[in-house]
Amino acid sequence: MADGGSAITVKTACPYCGVGCGVTGVVGEGRVVSVAGDPAHPANLGRLCSKGTALGATVGLEGRLLEPTIGGRVASWTEATALVAKRFRETIAKHGPDSVAFYVSGQLLTEDYYVANKLMKGFIGSGNIDTNSRLCMASAVAAHKQAFGADLVPGCYEDLDLADLVVFSGHNAAWTHPVLFRRMEAAKARGQKHVVIDPRRTDTAEGADLHLAIAPQSDVRLWNGLLADLIRRGAIDRDYIADHVNGFDAIEAALAEIDQSPAAVAADCDVALADILTFFDLFAANPKTVSLFSMGANQSAQGVAKGLSILNTHLATGRIGKPGACPFSITGQPNAMGGRETGGMANTLAGHMDFEPADRDRVARFWGAPNTTRKPGLKAVDMFEAVHDGRIKAIWVMATNPAVSMPDASRVREALAKCPFVVVSDCIADTDTAAFAHVKLPALAWGEKDGTVTNSERRISRQRALFAAPGQARPDWRIVADVAQAMGFEGFGWASQASVFREWARLTAYENENRLLNLSGLTNLGPEGYAALAPIQWPVGVDGQGTDRLFVDGRFQTPDGRARMVPTRPKGPADAVDAVYPLSLNTGRIRDQWHTMTRTGLAPDLCRHAPEPFVEMHPIDAEAAGLKEGMLARVITARGEAVALAKLTDRQRPGGLFMPMHWTDAFAPSGRSNPLIAPNIDPVSGQPEFKHTPARIRAYRETWKGFFLSRDTLKTPVGQDLVWRRIPQDACQQHEFAGRGDASERDAVRKALSKGLIGEVVAYDDDASGARREAWVREGRLAAVLFTTTTGRLPPRDWLADLFAEPVLGPEARSALLFGRPPGAPVDRGPLVCACLKVGAKVVQAAIAAGAATPDAVGAATGAGTNCGSCRPEIARMIAAMTKAASVKETVDAA
Ligand code: SF4
Numbered sequence: 027m028a029d030g031g032s033a034i035t036v037k038t039a040c041p042y043c044g045v046g047c048g049v050t051g052v053v054g055e056g057r058v059v060s061v062a063g064d065p066a067h068p069a070n071l072g073r074l075c076s077k078g079t080a081l082g083a084t085v086g087l088e089g090r091l092l093e094p095t096i097g098g099r100v101a102s103w104t105e106a107t108a109l110v111a112k113r114f115r116e117t118i119a120k121h122g123p124d125s126v127a128f129y130v131s132g133q134l135l136t137e138d139y140y141v142a143n144k145l146m147k148g149f150i151g152s153g154n155i156d157t158n159s160r161l162c163m164a165s166a167v168a169a170h171k172q173a174f175g176a177d178l179v180p181g182c183y184e185d186l187d188l189a190d191l192v193v194f195s196g197h198n199a200a201w202t203h204p205v206l207f208r209r210m211e212a213a214k215a216r217g218q219k220h221v222v223i224d225p226r227r228t229d230t231a232e233g234a235d236l237h238l239a240i241a242p243q244s245d246v247r248l249w250n251g252l253l254a255d256l257i258r259r260g261a262i263d264r265d266y267i268a269d270h271v272n273g274f275d276a277i278e279a280a281l282a283e284i285d286q287s288p289a290a291v292a293a294d295c296d297v298a299l300a301d302i303l304t305f306f307d308l309f310a311a312n313p314k315t316v317s318l319f320s321m322g323a324n325q326s327a328q329g330v331a332k333g334l335s336i337l338n339t340h341l342a343t344g345r346i347g348k349p350g351a352c353p354f355s356i357t358g359q360p361n362a363m364g365g366r367e368t369g370g371m372a373n374t375l376a377g378h379m380d381f382e383p384a385d386r387d388r389v390a391r392f393w394g395a396p397n398t399t400r401k402p403g404l405k406a407v408d409m410f411e412a413v414h415d416g417r418i419k420a421i422w423v424m425a426t427n428p429a430v431s432m433p434d435a436s437r438v439r440e441a442l443a444k445c446p447f448v449v450v451s452d453c454i455a456d457t458d459t460a461a462f463a464h465v466k467l468p469a470l471a472w473g474e475k476d477g478t479v480t481n482s483e484r485r486i487s488r489q490r491a492l493f494a495a496p497g498q499a500r501p502d503w504r505i506v507a508d509v510a511q512a513m514g515f516e517g518f519g520w521a522s523q524a525s526v527f528r529e530w531a532r533l534t535a536y537e538n539e540n541r542l543l544n545l546s547g548l549t550n551l552g553p554e555g556y557a558a559l560a561p562i563q564w565p566v567g568v569d570g571q572g573t574d575r576l577f578v579d580g581r582f583q584t585p586d587g588r589a590r591m592v593p594t595r596p597k598g599p600a601d602a603v604d605a606v607y608p609l610s611l612n613t614g615r616i617r618d619q620w621h622t623m624t625r626t627g628l629a630p631d632l633c634r635h636a637p638e639p640f641v642e643m644h645p646i647d648a649e650a651a652g653l654k655e656g657m658l659a660r661v662i663t664a665r666g667e668a669v670a671l672a673k674l675t676d677r678q679r680p681g682g683l684f685m686p687m688h689w690t691d692a693f694a695p696s697g698r699s700n701p702l703i704a705p706n707i708d709p710v711s712g713q714p715e716f717k718h719t720p721a722r723i724r725a726y727r728e729t730w731k732g733f734f735l736s737r738d739t740l741k742t743p744v745g746q747d748l749v750w751r752r753i754p755q756d757a758c759q760q761h762e763f764a765g766r767g768d769a770s771e772r773d774a775v776r777k778a779l780s781k782g783l784i785g786e787v788v789a790y791d792d793d794a795s796g797a798r799r800e801a802w803v804r805e806g807r808l809a810a811v812l813f814t815t816t817t818g819r820l821p822p823r824d825w826l827a828d829l830f831a832e833p834v835l836g837p838e839a840r841s842a843l844l845f846g847r848p849p850g851a852p853v854d855r856g857p858l859v860c861a862c863l864k865v866g867a868k869v870v871q872a873a874i875a876a877g878a879a880t881p882d883a884v885g886a887a888t889g890a891g892t893n894c895g896s897c898r899p900e901i902a903r904m905i906a907a908m909t910k911a912a913s914v915k916e917t918v919d920a921a
Contacts, residue, residue: 117420128156131424181354225242244294469501620688685699726764755830
């Protein structure tokens with residue numbers, strides 16, 4: 027931690043995705059840190075993506091929850107802890123242990139997870155603790171358990187370098203795991219082949235050797251078709267199957283139930299036969315294959331079957347436990363794996379032990395907790411349904427935002443509003459979920475947390491504190507341990523996170539005869555050893571050595587040591603499209619945002635690549651709905667409606683829509699996608715189907731629109747039915763809005779927005795064009811700007827937004843204020859393509875127009891793509907689009 031003004035260097039880990047990059051933070055005075063990738067960390071070898079690079083911009087205290095509150099008033103920790111303990115104790119005494127629940131998060135550290143799980147499953151005696159990782163990779167967990175006997179990820183990142191073929195199944199690695207993607211791009215330059223299976227032509231698909239834009243939910247059909255083809259060709263490994271795998275006969279029988287000819291598979295997946303054959307040939311020809319799968323496979327009512335189909339294919343070909351060959355589930359969150367290990371999921375107990383009597387008794391013995399639950403708890407969707415119908419009467423939400431992120435999010439809000447007692451522990455004060463809290467408990471944020479996380483390749487890394495805890499904020503593990511002690515439970519009196527970790531490591535080693543999750547080499551880590559712990563992959567032997575690959579000897583964690591192939595059968599989506607809802611809505615992430623934007627929304631540069639909620643659609647579907655690029659569109663499903671900017675692209679399949687999942691009430695109340703999603707879940711994993719919801723689309727047809735720039739953050743003016751979006755800028759907040767009312771609505775909004783603004787007002791009204799423009803200047807500085815129009819004509823916002831940084835407005839700027847641009851050309855940088863070096867689309871386009879014909883050339887001319895490289899696929903796409911447009915123009919001119 028910085029002390030007394032001298033900068034110090036701290037090695038920690040990025041808090042965003044499951045790559046788990048090492049970060050070096052140089053901490054200056056105050057809460058200032060400059061971050062860089064840690065060259066010594068094996069996960070990233072010094073690289074960071076745009077989100078990691080911007081971490082320094084997110085460590086301010088703006089919006090932080092810094093004191094406990096009860097019913098909105100500030101309280102002491104003693105009072106808040108006592109109240110939470112009392113209400114949970116009373117609820118349990120009256121209604122039983124299953125009347126309470128914890129909903130936790132992949133943002134928690136392993137130590138936090140361990141303590142929360144020990145309290146709920148061990149001492150309260152209920153299985154009702156589930157993690158938001160349920161929404162990301164629960165299907166992969168279930169598939170691993172069925173096939174391998176435990177939730178075990180076989181491979182490591184080195185396999186991505188060594189593979190000759192990488193198959194990305196529902197995985198837009200270029201955006202969701204950018205640092206790993208850079209690694210695979212480098213391997214591709216050495217000859218590695220890439221196949222992408224995804225209904226959308228994502229940035230990962232753009233540069234791939236083959237893109238299979240399969241029909242939604244046809245993944246099982248494709249993978250089973252591949253396996254059938256490999257069997258026909260004799261391209262499976264019968265020796266490996268005989269020695270290490272059960273269930274192959276049942277697989278063959280199940281495959282024989284339907285026509286597995288390439289033509290039939292191609293027809294059912296709605297892709298060209300030639301492409302199917304190319305995929306089958308590539309897979310057969312490359313024993314060193316890694317099959318990555320992520321949300322696109324997991325977030326489905328048949329997510330477990332998709333995972334099993336991939337695992338079956340690798341087991342049948344013996345492509346597992348070997349350098350460059352494995353099925354590889356990539357996690358979304360920084361510590362989703364830590365939650366899977368410690369028991370953060372309702373259907374696991376702890377340390378890869380479940381509810382079999384021997385496992386349950388072993389964990390209860392270790393904890394000294396005779397009340398340890400004997401059965402799983404409710405998974406996320408069922409948990410909030412139980413809150414809604416009153417079975418759960420007290421819930422504690424830790425470090426997550428289910429009011430935004432759950433499917434059918436409006437119903438989750440109803441549930442929280444009805445719940446008699448809601449506790450939220452978070453580092454952010456005003457999340458959409460915190461609005462329902464009776465008690466709010468301030469937790470540490472990244473930069474203050476200290477503990478461990480596990481990434482997608484089972485590598486445990488230390489997250490270390492850069493700053494002292496601000497205000498009254500405390501570590502999550504300690505908040506939970508204090509409540510446990512106040513409830514009267516023993517076994518929660520740890521002195522530090524290091525002692526929590528030691529206990530956790532001892533549990534993994536306790537009576538461990540064949541569990542691969544074993545940290546026996548870390549059970550005696552002293553304070554110094556814990557502080558200095560270098561990244562290490564589990565299992566960790568008694569010699570302290572980690573393990574890169576699992577199943578190298580062909581032994582699995584099943585009773586007979588053999589893997590299990592499990593037959594899968596293709597099914598259609600849970601809800602089919604119909605005449606009312608003829609389109610398939612797919613939701614997902616975008617490049618520069620993380621989850622519900624509580625952190626990335628603090629970094630203006632990360633908000634400028636895709637500043638507003640959008641819906642991507644094929645031009646054919648847009649034309650049918652009367653939509654053009656940039657118009658506001660209403661996306662409607664049986665569950666609700668959202669409004670987003672229309673983006674027309676042939677990267678989207680006809681019949682499909684895509685919306686990002688990030689926007690919340692704080693940024694765009696009408697642009698939230700998750701209230702649209704039906705809570706259809708996989709029957710085994712409980713993971714919701716975020717990738718397909720029947721939908722229709724219409725134009726919004728606003729009668730007027732405008733923007734309001736101000737130094738303060740504003741919510742939608744109360745009582746107004748507006749489409750409202752907030753976009754953070756460097757020196758102001760940009761609020762965009764549109765409405766369908768008449769002049770009285772415009773007047774009401776103007777009155778609400780100008781309330782409290784003081785200073786000199788310059789204004790311009792033109793009834794003929796429906797324009798109204800106003801600017802407020804106070805003590806020489808720009809205080810606010812309001813532009814509205816009924817004709818759709820508004821200037822670019824960049825110049826006006828930049829003026830908020832001026833200490834005093836110059837005469838030229840003052841006279842041009844209401845034009846919205848300086849004399850001469852308008853300032854419009856366009857969306858930010860390169861978030862690291864702040865290079866906008868217009869600058870990139872100018873470089874391409876001037877002759878830059880490769881991403882390297884654009885980088886040399888503008889700097890774009892020369893830091894983390896996350897934008898290089900987009901630059902390549904822009905080059906291709908402009909080259910195509912130029913060639914069309916030449917043809918037309920010649921004609
Ligand atoms: S890839 Fe980016 S978001 Fe993911 S851990 Fe690395 S720096 Fe963080």
